[in-house]
Each structure stands twice: as C-alpha cells, then as structure tokens.
Amino acid sequence: MNKSIKDNIRVAIQGFSGSFHEKAAQHYFNETLSFVYCNTFSEVVKASEDSELSDGGLMAIENSIAGTILPNYQLLRNSALSIVGEVYLQIGQQLMALPGQTISDIKEIHSHHMAIKQCEEFLKKHPNIKLVETEDTALSAKKIKNEHLKGVAAIAGEQAAKIYDLEIIAPNIETVKNNFTRFLVINPEQRDNHEANKASLLFSLVHEPKSLSDVLITIGEYDFNISKIQSFPIIEQEWSYYFVVDIEFDEIKELYNLIEELKHKTSSLRLLGSYKKGITI
Numbered sequence: 001m002n003k004s005i006k007d008n009i010r011v012a013i014q015g016f017s018g019s020f021h022e023k024a025a026q027h028y029f030n031e032t033l034s035f036v037y038c039n040t041f042s043e044v045v046k047a048s049e050d051s052e053l054s055d056g057g058l059m060a061i062e063n064s065i066a067g068t069i070l071p072n073y074q075l076l077r078n079s080a081l082s083i084v085g086e087v088y089l090q091i092g093q094q095l096m097a098l099p100g101q102t103i104s105d106i107k108e109i110h111s112h113h114m115a116i117k118q119c120e121e122f123l124k125k126h127p128n129i130k131l132v133e134t135e136d137t138a139l140s141a142k143k144i145k146n147e148h149l150k151g152v153a154a155i156a157g158e159q160a161a162k163i164y165d166l167e168i169i170a171p172n173i174e175t176v177k178n179n180f181t182r183f184l185v186i187n188p189e190q191r192d193n194h195e196a197n198k199a200s201l202l203f204s205l206v207h208e209p210k211s212l213s214d215v216l217i218t219i220g221e222y223d224f225n226i227s228k229i230q231s232f233p234i235i236e237q238e239w240s241y242y243f244v245v246d247i248e249f250d251e252i253k254e255l256y257n258l259i260e261e262l263k264h265k266t267s268s269l270r271l272l273g274s275y276k277k278g279i280t281i
C-alpha cells in the first residue's frame with residue numbers, strides 16, 4: 001500500500017460500515033484507515049486499480065462453509081492487480097431486527113448471499129421466512145434501522161448490530177461455529193516482500209494426459225505445500241479451465257525457480273502474488 005505520511009491508507013472494500021470486509025481490513029492494517037465502500041466486487045477491483053481513489057483493496061475469496069467466490073478469480077484474472085497479503089477472519093453471523101421484535105414477527109431476512117449460505121441449517125428451520133439477497137450484511141442492517149422496517153431481520157456481524165442499534169434475536173446462527181472467511185489484499189503493485197512464504201499461481205494447460213499432474217508433481221518436487229487448488233472456466237473456450245494453486249514455501253528464490261520450470265509445462269502462467277501467509281483473527 002502506498003500512502004503519504006499524513007494521510008490514512010485508503011482501502012477499497014465490498015460493503016459498508018459494519019461489514020466483515022471492514023473488520024478484516026481494520027485487523028490486517030492495524031491502523032486508522034479511510035474506506036472506499038463499494039457495492040460490488042467488480043467496483044472493488046476498479047477502485048483498487050485507481051490510485052486516485054484508493055491505495056489498494058481487500059476482497060473475500062472463500063468461506064470455510066460456503067466455499068469459493070469463483071467470480072472473484074475471474075475479476076482478478078481480468079485485472080492487473082496482485083495479491084499482496086491475506087487474512088482469515090472468524091465470522092459470527094447474528095440475526096438482528098428492530099428492538100422488541102422476536103423471530104415470530106419476522107417475515108423477511110435480508111443479507112449478502114455468502115452470509116445466507118453460511119446459515120442454511122438455521123434458515124431451514126424457518127421455511128416460511130422469505131430470503132432477500134442484498135449487496136452487504138451491514139447495509140441490510142442499516143436499511144432496517146433507517147426505514148424502521150418491522151418484520152424484517154438482517155444476518156450480519158455483531159459490529160453491525162451495535163452501529164445500527166439493532167437487537168440480536170438469534171445469535172451465532174452459522175451452520176458450524178468454526179466459520180472463517182479468507183480475504184485477499186490486492187494492489188496494483190507487487191513489491192518484493194522478503195517475508196513472503198505463500199504464493200498464488202494462475203495457469204492454463206493443453207488438454208492432454210498428464211498436463212495437470214506434471215505441474216503438480218513438479219510443485220511436489222520442490223517440497224512446497226499446496227494449500228488450495230481451484231479451477232474456473234476459460235469463458236471464451238468452452239470446457240477449458242484456468243487453475244489457481246496456492247503454495248507455501250520457505251525460500252522465495254525457490255518459487256522463482258519453480259515458475260521458470262512451470263513455464264514449459266503450461267500454456268499460460270502468471271504469478272498472481274507472493275505474500276505472507278495470513279493469520280486468523
């Protein structure tokens with residue numbers, strides 16, 4: 001992140017005051033921030049690319065219950081942004097409404113689709129409540145407060161209930177308590193990070209026997225740990241895929257050697273970023 005001495009770092013996030021993105025960014029940077037609040041992930045990417053608007057951004061990529069946010073890989077691929085960091089946030093989902101309301105008053109629940117997915121087991125027990133997908137957990141809470149919406153509840157974090165004076169009518173409604181979201185810190189500049197011990201590689205392959213296994217075997221020969229492998233479609237070329245592998249290593253020099261070797265085993269190869277393995281907060 002670039003910043004002049006007197007200014008706060010400006011971070012583009014998906015969501016608004018009280019959102020999980022805001023909380024993750026506050027923990028990651030651990031200093032006073034100025035937020036560029038965005039409605040969509042595509043706006044986050046645009047704002048992160050624009051140095052007039054921001055010093056970079058933070059974007060959720062996967063949740064331990066709801067899975068990967070696949071469109072975010074397409075957004076990253078289509079941008080020139082690099083991954084420069086990551087952070088894992090424990091997510092507690094709270095059902096909140098105007099003070100005095102109880103679950104039997106609720107006709108509609110509003111939230112971000114990833115938050116709704118994390119609470120499927122709880123929601124199955126209330127099949128008559130209509131689910132409304134919104135841009136953001138915090139925005140759903142804000143709307144209830146601003147429009148004084150009776151009969152409507154939001155799924156959001158504790159911080160949103162505090163900011164928007166809502167009452168938690170069902171606490172911690174996520175399907176399992178160990179619920180974590182991984183956020184990527186994205187920046188137009190990939191600077192040399194001597195602390196880097198993790199990297200994300202994006203590649204495509206020819207459709208031939210062993211093309212993927214050759215890549216994986218090569219990574220294994222370097223003794224790197226693969227912490228994630230994800231494929232997503234190459235939309236211009238039906239039934240062809242990009243792969244992203246996240247790898248963990250001790251020596252950044254070895255990463256560059258691996259990349260040189262993989263250039264001969266892939267049709268396209270890009271280092272999406274090298275960064276310090278994230279901590280869980």
Ligand SMILES: O=C(O)C(=O)C[C@]1(C(=O)O)C=C[C@@H](O)C=C1
Pocket residue numbers: 014015018019020021022060063091112114115135136137138181
């Ligand atoms: O709506 C929010 O508060 C967000 O920050 C978005 C988001 C997501 O995109 O996954 C972040 C963390 C939680 O997993 C739920 C929603």
